[in-house]
Amino acid sequence: MVKFPEKTVADLNIGEKGIINTFKDPAMSLKLLEMGCLPGTEVTLDFIAPLGCPVGIRVAGYHLSLRKREAATIVLKPNQA
Amino acid sequence: MKEKKVIALLGNPNAGKSSLFNQLTGLRQKIGNFPGVTVDKKIGFCRLDAKTDIEILDLPGTYSIYPNSLDEQVVLEVLANPQHPEYPDVAVVVADASNLKRNMLLFEQVSDLGIPTILALNMLDVAEEMGISINSGKLSKILGVPVVELNARQGIGIDGLKYTILNQLESKKTHVNPPILDEKSEVIASEVRKKYNISNKYLAMQYAAQSPKMMFLGDDAQKDLQALVEKYNFNADAFQSAETIDRYHDISGTLTQVIHETGEQKETISEKIDKILLHRIWGYAIFLSILFLIFQSVFSLAEYPMDLIDGSVAGLNDWLKSVLPDSVLVSLLTDGLIAGVGGVVIFIPQIAFLFAFISILEESGYMARVVVLMDKLIRRFGMSGKSVVPLISSMACAVPAIMSARTIGSWKDRLITIMVTPLMSCSARLPIYTILIALVVPDTKVLGIFNLQGIALMGLYLLGFFSALVAGWIMKLILQSKERSYFIMELPTYKMPRWKQVGFMILEKVKTFVFEAGKVIVAISILLWVLASYGPGSEMEQAEKQVIAANPTQTQEELASKIASVRLESSYAGHFGKFIEPAIAPLGYDWKIGIALITSFAAREVFVGTVSTIYSIGADPEDESTIKERLRNEVNANTGQKTFSIATSFSLLIFYVFAMMCMSTIATVYRETKGWKWPLIQLGYMSVLAYVAALVVYQVLK
């Protein structure tokens, strides 16, 4: 079976929304969870800093900035086709 | 028994704890619009009513009770240890109402520790702007603890809070809603409770989950708890993760009942500003222009008040000399004290401008954006975006800057930041830069608007910044740490700086600058005056006689300045200067500059004071010139050329960019790294760098 690469927050375009599904990195997920990035929460990509990193997301009603590498550990729910 | 009840202010970073602390205590704890301003605990006092005085504890902000950095650790150390002298009788959890959900996580954890809690809803004005309204009465009913509404910035609701604290002290209300434990955790919890005599189950779980971070437990207990964790194969991360998810689930359930959001999400002003300030191209252009503007105005705007002060000091000295009898004491007062202090006082306008800009940067919320803009760049140099806060604030002073590095979670990133921060030019270097630049860089305009001296000043600051990067890069290669660092930071909304706050901050900083520097300068000026006015045996008198004998045709009057100069040379201070002259001659410095160099080892700002004392001792009493003019006219006895030539001045400038001449910084690095190793390495590398760079500059420009 072909495995499709999962879409993560790092793959979003500016202004695009997604729903958090799981985390790839358990250690990082602790920090993300306490910041309110919970599975089932909607995230919007706000901005990408001039050098492509960090990125800014809107989550749980506020703005959070994180590195692209960290954003890539937040896996989104597949789009309902 | 504790003498006074302790009320702790807890909450997420940037929620307004320190603002509230200041309102309650009348103190002036530092406030800024970015997460991580407060990095240590601070105690103040507050009178609730005629018979109740309490202690207020301001704490660093934290998102949960699980710390990720040293500043957050402080909170755990206090809350997890009921024997702690500052263990709170009542906790006030200050919550940012515009973002209540995330703020409630810490509230739940604190109250589950069994501490009577008050929930303070702050930033309601911001929430209202976003169309969020909260039914605080209903929230209080659901939680079972008092909920108060506040505006810590404007001081609204403070009396209500005081009243609520009084009530909480009398009849303690708690809100307990601990996580449901599985069987294994239950066993662990009960074992910890028995062994350490803890009544609270959630606290017991913290002992199991976080013992390596609880220094107060001591080695034995920490080892014991570790063994317990291993025995039951307890997974602390899984526990924390499940706890967080559960709590957020509960919190959502509570908040949907009390929060009312009106209308659709529309773009806020902060979001609009970010579109520009964090723009792919404009982002950096704007940041650079802001820096440029700062240095231009530090130099050109401050010039007028500075000239005024410089002139008045010189005038005061001349007036004193003309009305007071010619005596040793008068000379100590005028040549020693006033000359030395005057050398510092004239820089007040510049320092004030610099502090104003830094304070606006911090208060507006732009600082957090600079952190974002710089993260990727600065990461290559062994630091993190968060290092930007220490680096920028050390343009004011390295001491608080080094302390603010506590918010950096990774040990390696933090150490490198501490090691390179003193390379950023602090306000104590500003006087040296200003005076030397004024001597060698023409006061002309470039492209019609930019002041060349301002550009030179910016160049020196940039030199400090880039050398900090290079030093960081080298340390990164040496340290080779595998530790993972991450960068996850909340972006605060933009806020209008409170001008009163900015004003106070400037006043305070200028006061510290004048008094702290003043103390050292007064002491050193007096010492220097003594050392420069007296010499071993009768050397000074003999030198004077020799001059008179060598120039029989000239009158005493005409020889006055020559005599003063040889007297200084054969004084104790002269001997010191002469002693180190061979070491500094290759850098282009004579023995007089040598004296200033030695004295400035205590603190850099002494340099200008010393120079001005030394040269005013040599000067004709009728001389009305200001410091600048005196330096310009000074002639090197060995070469017969101007002492402050282009080569020497630039060599001195470069020397002071790199040299680690500040006892307080060394002491701070010792405290923050807990040992002498790092401060000594730092002193060593910066001194070598300063010497070599100054040598190269002088030899090339000579």
Ligand SMILES: Nc1nc2c(ncn2[C@@H]2O[C@H](COP(=O)(O)OP(=O)(O)OP(=O)(O)O)[C@@H](O)[C@H]2O)c(=O)[nH]1
């Ligand atoms: N609009 C608004 N701003 C506020 C209010 N209370 C505080 N502020 C601002 O929020 C920012 C943060 O305030 P601080 O008191 O430094 O916050 P803190 O919780 O001590 O922050 P850390 O020390 O970083 O944890 C400052 O710019 C304050 O002026 C409020 O009620 N309304």
Ligand SMILES: [Mg+2]
């Ligand atoms: Mg604070």
